Amino acid sequence: MEKVLTEIAEITADPYGYVAGLKERKEKKVIGCFPMHIPDEIIHAADLIPVVIWRGNEPVTWGHAHVPPYDCGITRSFVDDAVRGKLGFMDGMVFHVRQCLQAGEFPFIMERHVKPSYQKVLYLPALYPGDVMRDFTITELEGFKTSLEEFTGKKISDDNLNKSIEIYNKNRGLLERVYEIRREKPEILKAREVMQIVWSSMFMLKEDHNKLLTELIKGMEAKTVEPEKDKIRVIPVGCLCQTLQFDILDLIEDLGMIIPDDDLYIGSRYFANQVNLDGSPLGALADRYLTRTPVCPTKGVWQVHWGDEAIKKMRDNDARGIISIIVKYCPPHACYYPDFKSKMEKEGINAIMIEMEHEIITLEAIKTRLQSFVEIIGGV
Amino acid sequence: MDVKYKVNRLQTTNEIRPLVDKHWADLRTAKERGEKVAWASGPTFIFAYAMGMKCHFMAGYSAYCGGIGAGEEVLKVAEMTGDLPETCSYHRLHMGMGEAVARGIDINPQAILPMPDLMVAGRLCPEMSHYAEGLNRRFDIRVLPIDLPSVYDLKDQPRLREFVYRQFKEVVIPTVEEVCGKPFDYDRMSEILTVLKKVATLRNQCWEFFKTKPACWTLWDYGVSIAPVFYLMGNPAGIAYYERLLEELQERKEKGIPAIAPDGEKYRLYWDGWLPWAFLGKFMRKFTPNGAICLCGRYPWEFFPHPELIDPEHPVETWADLYYGEGRLTYHFSPHGTVDLISELIEDYSIDGLVMFSSKTCRIMNLSQPGVIDVLDKKYGIPGVIVEGDMIDPAMISDAQIETRLEALYEMIDSRRR
């Protein structure tokens, strides 16, 4: 188990190097997908390497001339990477331009600064009523598939697609198993380790990741841990599109809290919902996208409340509080947050919100907030 | 000695305020008369109008709030009720107004609207969906959502047109029929389009007077005249307004009266991004003393620049085509569409420089702006600057910073003229 965790920590310490190496080893082209909704099973089925684009950990440099300071962390980091020439290993890029306004501007910038040989724009629809939404999602995915076929010169058969979906489903199932064990014994992994485990799935080949997970799970199942009863159980929520700074996760734990489960994008949201393998593969992928839960504010859902989902997760895990993590300048999350907050107030839930910036200048301020939160829950 | 520049004010534009005030006053009192009320975002209100509903429009309301000076207090209510300051100020404005009514917080009564029977939420940008979702969750308002993607590549246009047209037919029309309890009024939609066609045709004739050197009027004059091609759509008073405006501009041209005294502009500028509704005067005072005027922009050119394409005989089809056909209105939101459009504008209106207004709370055009300046500078050799601010929120505006950027633009234009 320790060996696997060390390997994952090394991989996530330098995703750029890892993906470049992977590309060389496998002799396959790399296609970057902007998070969070691109069904990259289709890229996998095209015998290419799909990777979910990440927020790098370096401060923005040359990118300042290309991106306003009031854009979110992954936007700023991604543009900075692009203009600094760090994304040369990506042969292609895919953007779902309807996710948020910032995502909509990437194709232009990437075309100018990275010039990937393949670039695709998807217009996945909001989850609105009417058959037209599902039909259109399928149209989009068909177009996506065709464009990849044109890029590689090879047909993607339903059989290819189903095989890839199976591998992806297996990965989701294994990640779910990791979370299940963590729910039983939350002390077994550090929060940063859990995030690294999920994050590595986003840019490793799923079959490689599945091997790691299988070994990891064996170790986790065998390991006994001493329950730390005095720890305050909390559920972190949000942090859409990007990794949370590991320092913040460490801080949460250092302050006497423990995370038995989460509602983070690089967390349980990523592997939620399997793809049904009964019908047409594209239809099944469309249906996974069109699933209303976990509630995602980028999808235009209001029939279910994100707050209810978070509260349920909190209660299911005997947790005592909810920590909303909002990526600073993430409009979809910011627009939803007042409703989430009022739901917490109405239900009398201990809840707090912290804002995460790409370059943390205020870790001390986050510490004060989180420590006060612990004091409120602990009744100091 | 330095030239003292001064605005030559148009007479006709004084007539817009009563029309606009009447629109909002009618809306405020609609329920008393038993009329149905809709709120709308994106180009969707025409369906409510066709059914005789009184209708608010997201950006129109925001412009109006900014214009009557109610923006700051309403935004404050939004902040108090949990909205984060970086959230779209149009979103915050609506939430603030709704919360002020719900909680009995005192705000300018002119800024208060009746809660709608139906919220027609065109998701042109995701924020337009977010605020509709919020209204539904907080005030249980019925929402009719429509997804209206902007086009990134013209080859995507046909399938997006089909997607949107199907929503009009399969979702929008049946829903407004149900809410209003009567069949959809295609004839009324045709009438509205007939009036719109006339107004937009007249408006295009007025645009010609931006081309003259010196120009006869400014983009700001057009900014305050936008309602007749938008939320006053279908109102014949719009035709009369633009007829008079056209007459006045013709007279100006004949008499040689420029937009700014004494002899007209020194710098002819393009304005990118939203119009800064609450700060039109503030910006005017930064342009005029330097002999600068704005003449055209991406946003103000979205309002049906091709009236010849409006076909009132086929109202629903033409509405889809205006946005996703030759009219290509949504295409102007994509960086490529932007470059194409601005290129046309630079050529047509003899532009000397670009002012890229970057709203700190709306990210629809910001990210590509540095790249757009670069592309156009290489193509036409004209400079551009980014000016940061907001449509409504005074907390996002820094006078000193804006002045420095604009002065830098004037200096760049000067140095290239030498």
Place this chain on the structure above:
Amino acid sequence: MTIAIGVDVGSLCTKTVILDGGNNILSYDIMRSGHYYKGAAEESINNALKTAGLRKEDVGYILGTGYGRGAISSADGQVTEITCHARGATRLFPRVHTVIDIGGQDSKVIGIGDNGRVTNFVMNDKCAAGTGRFLEVMASALSVDIGEMGDLFFASDKNVEVSSMCTVFAESEVISLFAQGHKKADIAAGIADSIARRVVGMVGQVGLKEEVIMSGGVAKNAGVAHAIGKRIGTKLLIADEPQIVGALGAAIIASERI
């Protein structure tokens, strides 16, 4: 050994309060934090001990709070300034439900339940807008002493708006208002109101519940306190020494731990 000490190491000032076994204040100390928080805390503790005529050996528990709470070497424990302000405020004004604390470099609003415990809070510590530092910069832009500024407010007879939230931009705005010939008093009032407008939003987020106490160094500025009271529509309670509310709360928690 029943002596309890609370030390509040803020960004601008360090405050110490000493309580006896009966929770009576024996002494307190306020000094500039400087750049060396660690040294400031020890120095402030020594000053307060000296005033009270006590020695270190007499002390049962030292609790640190404030921005530099982690840097107090002699502290036995640490609690955030949020919790401490709430406890201190409740001790001074038992019916308090809202604390507005504006310190040197941050501002916060704290909601307090009927049991005297924190229910919720908001903080602005991202920028200096509306804080003590902000006032210092504004005072220097107006070329007045920071102490004079609070009184200057009451000589105002005209509304002047200072709209910028950012300290840097507000400074240039103040300079330009000055250049336009506005009176110092009116500008000072405009500055006070700009702080008040910021605070109103924060109070709204927490939910205004009376009574309301204002603490922190800025509470000593009568103009600002008046402007905030006017904006939120209630009179603010202000302690005789508003800067030590956090340290007092820390001392109370310290005494519970002896």
